[in-house]
Amino acid sequence: MDGNQSQVLSRRKFLVTGVTAAGGFVIGISALPHFANAATVGAQPWGEEGGHNPREIDAWIVIDPDDSVLIRYQRAEMGQGSMTAVPMMLNEELQADWSKVKVEFASANRNVREHKIYGDMYSNGSRSIKESQKLVQQVGASARTRLIQAAATKWSVPAGECSAANSVITHGPSGRTMRYGEVAADAAQIKLDKEPDIKTPDKWTFAGKPMPRLDVVHKINGAAKFGMDAQVPGMVFAAILQCPVPGGKLKSVDESVVAGMPGNPKVVKLDNAVAVAAEGTWWRARQALAKLQPEWDTGAPGSTSTEQFFREYRAALDSGKIVTARKQGDVDKALGGGGKTFEAVYETPYLSHSPMEPLNATVKIDGERIDVWVGTQDALDETEKVAEHFKIEAENIYLHNAYCGGGFGRRDGADEVIQAISVAKAVQKPVKLIWSREEDTRHDFFRPMAVVRFKGATGADGMPTALQARTVTGSVVLNAIGKLPPNGLDFVSVQGLATNGYGIPNMLIESIVKDTHLPVWWWRAPGQNQNVFAIEGFIDEMAYANNLDPYEVRRKLLQGKADWLATLDAAVKNSDWGKPLPKGKGRGIAICTDTDSLCAQVAEVTVTPKGEVKVDRVTAAIDTRYQVNPLTIAEQVEGGIIFGLSAALYGKIDVKDGAPVQGNFDTYRMVRLAQAPKIDVHMLASGGDKWGGAGEPSTPPIAGAVANAIFAATGKRIRKLPIMDNDLSFTV
Amino acid sequence: MITLTINGTQHQVDLEPDTPLLWAIRDAVGLTGTKFGCGIAQCGACTVHINGQAMRSCSVPIGRLEGASITTIEALSPDSKHPVQQAWLAEDVPQCGWCQSGQIMAVAAFLKQNPKPTDADIDANITNICRCGTYERLRRAIHRAADLMKA
Amino acid sequence: MKRMKFLAVASLVLGAVSFAPTHQAGAQSSPSPQASAPPAETGSTAGQTTPPASKGEYVARAADCIACHSVPGGKAYTGGLKMGTPLGNIYSTNITPDKETGIGDYSYEDFERAVRQGVAKDGHHLYPAMPYPSYAKVTDDDMHLLYDFFMKEVPAVKQANKPNEITGVMSWRWPIAIWNWMFMDKGVYRQKSDHDAAWNRGAYLVEGLEHCGACHTPRGWAFQEKALDAGSSAFLSGAELDAWYAPSLHGEARTGLGSWSQGDVAAFLKTGHNNKGVAFGSMIDVVNNSTPYLSDDDINAMAAYLKSLPAGTQQAAYTYDNSTTTALESGKSLDAGGKLYNGYCLTCHGADGKGQVPFLPPLAGNPVVMDSDPSSLVNLVLNGAQTIVAKGTPDSYRMPQYRVQLTDDEIASVVTFIRNAWGNGAPAVTADAVKKLRPITDPSSDHVIILKMR
Ligand code: FES
């Protein structure tokens, strides 16, 4: 495999090694039956420079005379599997022999030059499939139609008499056949006066069945090329230290102390950071960097702390500028209506994305031209961000997207790319910049902290009659997009609150945005990932206070919503809900909608008298409306639950003297195998006009389900995350 | 000059003796299958075999490795057919894949010690972090690999 | 842990004025990592970029005044470091030559009285967090060098001192006069004629300005060090302070320096590493700010003196026991602690417990591991260790913390396992012991802290 030798990057080589590696694998794994006839992707996923090929039918599809098919995939692959699922949808229409298909990343540079021929390129918000579906099916259908047309012309028969399957075109009446490879060149010349209709999912014959992910073969032997794995001849390695207080600036640094250190280290001063580039190993750069004693200008934020922020957020509940997100009935009236009333405040901390592969970028500058190797969730947007920052033409930026070692929303800021380019300009050499884990954690664009205050009332039957939720939180929209929509509402801040499915007659959901100096960003299931914990906890509080079964209460509140009820029931019926448990064990439910999917979970936990929590089991149900690759849906649900569980149990970024405190995995703890619950996933596809996502929806419910289970086990209500900061000990 | 024996080949590296093996492998030798996740022996992404034992290469100084036999993920098997790799494919374990080289190397060494591990054995021994949360399939794959090895 | 705690200072006196700094600098620099002689220095880049020290700076380095009279990120010698004492919190003071807030208007006599007797210019008594009982031994020559350094080389910084947080009867300072009268033996160091010059030099360094006793000597009812020189067996016999146990520096075979050669001790002082162990806790402040800057002569003198201290108790020499290694390698017959070691500790410290010396410390036969007092071990597992920065060059490796990852029971069981593995044979540790230490010890920072002299 190519991974065995150190690769020298030459643009031709990418493709070559990609092909050989992939070819090698197909043989290598053919022993495993379910991999027979699988398509392939390259160990190095990026394609040829500029992404052109003389034999292409269009920008998306290349068919060679030998029938091998190249499909270009326009988004990212970070484990979510859409590099497999999106081509599956395309091939549903193209009807090529799947075993002859190879997939590679579409070129962002070509997308820039050819007026967004691939459309947008981002993978976030679980949108890779739901937003690609129509487009790529159309692309596939169009190519198929042109291939058939080309064959029909050769035979001089009406195209209507021909059909295509498995890379073969058949003329019905005569039974004559022709291979795609034979007519591809002609098909490329054909212009259709009318684009063909695309199949509705019920007509699918290929997509919709479990399909092993194509990239996996390269991820069991070290062959898969991630951004950090790029190797450019003559490159030096760079480590970076950014101002400990986000937003602060570099005042001064004494460079002389690195003189004589190994690797001939060069200090590069940036506006808000200091970097060191060294020859030989990244470690040398890191050691030289650690020797520097930079002075920072941290400004006022330099004295802030987490405690202070929570104090200020709580105060803002009554003093901040309120924007109404959802209103029905008359909450105040209902709250004063004489029923049982409730009030509770829920708090969630800042979180770091912490993808497993720390941020990095490799850069080569050659005159006007800048080549960038990076794993990004948005190759087009990062290209444009870089162009804008350096005031250069986007055409001159060649971004070679690599596999992402996790993204979760962080890998589209381009900050690491801009830093790498700045360092490369300064040292006049190709540069591979790698952030340490501590930098990656502390200079994340964080999941915002939030304080949510609920008020509620229940009627004679114990059912909720009023629900008011007012959140104070940082504005992801302002940080990431720069402005709020005309109605002034940061829609992310109320995701999970305003989107609740409950039929409560009087409801008022309000948003107050309040930022600190910490930048905040999209973090797997933005808004939802903290609000669902809060609202599902409060609904539970009202249910238990009225001695009602939280499941029954939710069922009643969801009356008339077949899809919500089906998802809730699927989770509950497959758990042991209702079966009695001893003290110290309990079950909890949570449900939400996210990216047009629905996800419900039942968590079963054990709490020891000392207050140690173990989540034993999670039963999850997800309705993605449609399913392209059920296998990756299940994987995303499993992964999303663990991701949310690490946050629920241990996740917090504290701020001290303005600086994020937690740095590495010894302070920012992650769930390991020993803490991983047994997870079973039940998938629904209720159809309708919306397509649901799969990557996000399973992350929001887990914190609520676990917190509610802990209440069932101990009678202790968790209103502040992470769970580890709550004393859950009890006496037996 | 320090001589490192990696995947059966001897490499002369001109690096400081306190250099972590991880960076010698990735930057000096150029094998990028071994990954960097934390640098302080917490995540296991950098796991390699040193004389058959799974070690986290970010925390192994090369000054101690003259004469040691080092195996990285690239050479776990010649054809990607090591039972652990086959089990990983069969269960479709990797998501982003960044942690998986380390997971596979850790499990391969672990199964040599414990050919028939219980879930408790697995919990105690495989402490590598997977940020994508592939643990459900990972656990299944470990048991599957154990069976494949017996067969 | 916090960078500095009550009296957790160690500093070295450079005695002889005869000593030439230039020759000093030469003696300190080691050409290249590969070439450096003692194994403990392999890989350390110490010495590559040390600015030549003035005599005064050299004394101040040795005295490690900076460790107490500075805070990370603050200006050197402006004080402000919080020290929790049994009497309440006190703050170190500004000792820059600023006339208003520092010691700018101190005459040499004022300075000398403060350092030797703990009496400030205005006549008030300093709390004995200032190790003046040891400083009393400092020679006049060194005192003058120190005075000149602070007056002429340290830039004056205007920064008001923080008021101490000591209340009630203890805030009356007159009892300190009595304390001094009771516990201080006055007078500069007197040469012991029955020992050679190097030994006397080492004694002068260790007992005097160095005041190793501040951490390593047990304290009495009034928190006084039980002894101030080698005349007493209590001196440097090991002490618990601030949830760290500073081990005995006597010759005990298992829990003292009995198993360390003079070269081991010297290497440890020079780099914070040797083949027997790695510095942790308060000793990291010493290594980061003081001892590596000393001459080989001084280091060797200290090592010779320390190696001359007799064993307080006779102990059977440690012998390595292979059975733990076999168990760990086979993964068989491991108790809960052994399993945790396997999962979290083995990759650095090894199945054989021998670590990866001199970079990562051995646990087998390590005096800190074998001592009856487990505080340091528990503290290290809870909070990890700061990065050692010998002469400004950070270590490649540091002990991570397990405070948020392991419960009291888990830490107790893994520490107990380590204390019994490979023939260490030290008593078990209870979860309650861990529980006690957890709240009173703070997580260490992975930020590298290097204090700058100027
Ligand atoms: S990189 Fe070595 S354990 Fe994380």
Ligand code: FES
């Ligand atoms: S597969 Fe992404 S971190 Fe494990």
